[in-house]
Amino acid sequence: MRVLVTGGAGFIGSHVVDRLIDEGHEVRVLDCLHPLSHREPPPHINPFADYIWGDVADDEAVARAVAGVDAVSHQAAMVGLGVRFDDVVDYVRSNDVGTAVVLRALARRDFRGPLVLASSMVVYGEGAYRCPAHGPVRPGPRHQERLVAGRFDPTCPACKAELEPEPVTEDAPVDPRNVYAATKLHQEHLCASFGRETGASVTALRYHNVYGPRMPRDTPYAGVAAIFRSALERGEAPQVFEDGRQLRDFVHVTDVAGANVLALTAGPTVTGAFNVASGEPHTVGDMASALRDAFGPAAPEPRITGAFRTGDVRHVFASPRRARDVLGFQPAISFADGMAEFAHTSFEVRTATGTNGQPAGRSSGRL
Numbered sequence: 001m002r003v004l005v006t007g008g009a010g011f012i013g014s015h016v017v018d019r020l021i022d023e024g025h026e027v028r029v030l031d032c033l034h035p036l037s038h039r040e041p042p043p044h045i046n047p048f049a050d051y052i053w054g055d056v057a058d059d060e061a062v063a064r065a066v067a068g069v070d071a072v073s074h075q076a077a078m079v080g081l082g083v084r085f086d087d088v089v090d091y092v093r094s095n096d097v098g099t100a101v102v103l104r105a106l107a108r109r110d111f112r113g114p115l116v117l118a119s120s121m122v123v124y125g126e127g128a129y130r131c132p133a134h135g136p137v138r139p140g141p142r143h144q145e146r147l148v149a150g151r152f153d154p155t156c157p158a159c160k161a162e163l164e165p166e167p168v169t170e171d172a173p174v175d176p177r178n179v180y181a182a183t184k185l186h187q188e189h190l191c192a193s194f195g196r197e198t199g200a201s202v203t204a205l206r207y208h209n210v211y212g213p214r215m216p217r218d219t220p221y222a223g224v225a226a227i228f229r230s231a232l233e234r235g236e237a238p239q240v241f242e243d244g245r246q247l248r249d250f251v252h253v254t255d256v257a258g259a260n261v262l263a264l265t266a267g268p269t270v271t272g273a274f275n276v277a278s279g280e281p282h283t284v285g286d287m288a289s290a291l292r293d294a295f296g297p298a299a300p301e302p303r304i305t306g307a308f309r310t311g312d313v314r315h316v317f318a319s320p321r322r323a324r325d326v327l328g329f330q331p332a333i334s335f336a337d338g339m340a341e342f343a344h345t346s347f348e349v350r351t352a353t354g355t356n357g358q359p360a361g362r363s364s365g366r367l
Contacts, residue, residue, distance in 0.1 A: 002026040003264060004069040005049075006056050006102065007076030009033070011214045012118065012207070014044050015257035016073050021048050023261060030054060030065035031076070044214055056098035062105045071264050072111075074102060075118045077187075080180060080223075088179045095183035096190070103194045112200050115191060116263045119204040119273065121168070123185045125175030127247075127316035129163040131156040139163065141177060147308045152242045154314055165247055167281075167319035170206070170273045178311035188273070201268045205259055208277040208318050212253030212338065213345045225250070228288050228302070229343060237300035238292065241312070244285025244304045249277040249317040252333035262327040274323040278331045281317035287339065294343030 003020055007013040008029030020027050027048070032055040045051070054061025056076045066072070078094035099117075106115070131137045139154030146152075156163055176182040188204045195202035211225040228238035259276045282290075288302035323329035333341075 001070045001265070002028065002068060003071045003073060004028050004030060004065055005073045005075060006030045006065070007118075008049065008073075009042060009045055009051070010075065011216055012210060012253055012256055013073070013075035014042070014046070014214055015212075015253050016075060016260045017046050017049050019254075019257040019261050020073075020264075021046055026050075028052065028065060028069060030056060030061060032056070034078075042214065057093060057101050059101060059105070062101050063108075066102070066105045066109060066111065069111075069113070071113045072102070072106065072115045073118075073260055073264060074099065074115065074187075074191075077118065077184070078180075079120075085179065091179050091183045095180075096186045099187045099190050103190060106200070107194065107198055110198075112198065114201045114203070114264050114266070114268070115195070116260055117187055117191045117202065117204045118260075119188050119206045120181070120184045121206050121208045121249075121275070121277075121316055121318060122178070122181035123174045123176055123188065123206065124168050124172055124316055125177045125181070126154060126313045128166040128168040128172055129154065129315075130166055131159065131161055131163055133161060134158050136166075137163065138173060138175070142310075142314065144310065147310070150243070150306055152246075152308070152314055165281075165315035165317070167279075167317055168275070169319045170275060170322055177313060195271065201271050203263045203266070203271055204273045205256075205263060205276045206273055206318070207256055208249035208251050208275065208316075210251055210253050210256050211342055212333075213342070214253070215342075224284065225287060225291070225339075225342065228291050232291060232295045232299050232343070235300065238288040238302040239307070240285055240288050240302050240304050241307050241309070242284075242304075242314075243306070244283060244288070244302070246284045246312075247281045247315040247317050248284060248287075249279070249281050250287060250335060250338070251276060251278045251331060252338040255329075255331040255333055258332075259323060259327065259329050262329055266327055270326060274327060274329075275318035275320050276323060276329070277318035277320045278333075278335065279318070279320045280335060281315075282335055290336065290339040291343050294340045 009031040217226040
């Protein structure tokens with residue numbers, strides 16, 4: 001199978017490329033070498049993939065990239081909560097307009113193959129909660145005055161009781177609460193519309209907190225695991241927001257790459273959204289402590305700051321049951337092993353050239 005991976009030189013995309021090539025598929029990559037993802041060209045480019053250096057919002061580059069492909073793994077995106085609302089245009093251009101350009105190019109060549117979208121758990125907003133008196137409930141956005149007072153957990157909208165967080169499933173109502181989340185949900189809607197109108201099979205993989213080798217670091221869009229690790233490398237204490245008890249699901253990037261290959265090869269009847277998660281929630285404080293422990297007893301303890309971001313949610317972790325039952329997805333990397341590896345992993349070095357003759361050290365997309 002010939003597969004196009006957009007953003008295929010980036011964090012998750014490059015692992016998808018490696019897994020596809022290892023399983024005998026032919027891979028083409030479209031990647032824009034975005035400087036927010038990489039301050040220098042990444043060394044992990046796979047020499048057996050064909051690279052087109054261009055943006056997903058560029059019609060000419062996209063037309064070249066989709067020619068003759070049997071399947072598409074759409075990973076390219078601008079990620080993270082952002083720095084300020086001024087980022088809104090960049091997020092919409094990168095994520096939504098870029099996706100629209102890719103879908104139009106696929107429609108023009110009558111593409112019917114599988115399309116896998118890299119979506120995110122951020123489309124849910126808050127996760128799932130249960131009230132002792134009212135059962136499953138959906139809390140509203142957290143209010144500034146409660147956050148300032150250190151009251152981080154949402155309460156029941158009916159009786160104001162404390163809520164018990166539960167795993168979120170794919171049929172939960174979506175409620176994006178920041179610009180990035182809104183663009184990811186719009187990507188899902190665009191891709192679903194494409195599938196309905198063309199007959200192509202479309203799956204949206206809702207990644208939870210992905211970490212592992214090649215993770216972007218020291219940029220405003222780096223994930224929290226990379227931020228904590230960078231602090232520890234500098235001999236500084238990780239700065240943990242709120243009270244550190246926010247629950248998340250941390251899933252290793254190699255497991256995420258495996259989920260992509262399963263979705264690409266699942267067949268035309270497999271469609272819809274899938275949580276890609278470990279199924280084992282941990283607090284952000286747990287993650288900071290696990291990284292600190294991997295650095296050794298001389299490393300500074302994480303510091304709970306009480307700081308917060310209004311666009312963040314309190315608890316969101318997933319049930320991966322649908323991905324297991326339909327795709328056969330089974331995470332292989334445990335939290336303890338993955339964090340211990342991540343604390344000390346480094347970028348792999350590749351010096352070969354890609355199949356199009358471009359230097360294999362050229363850079364990445366937006367993941």
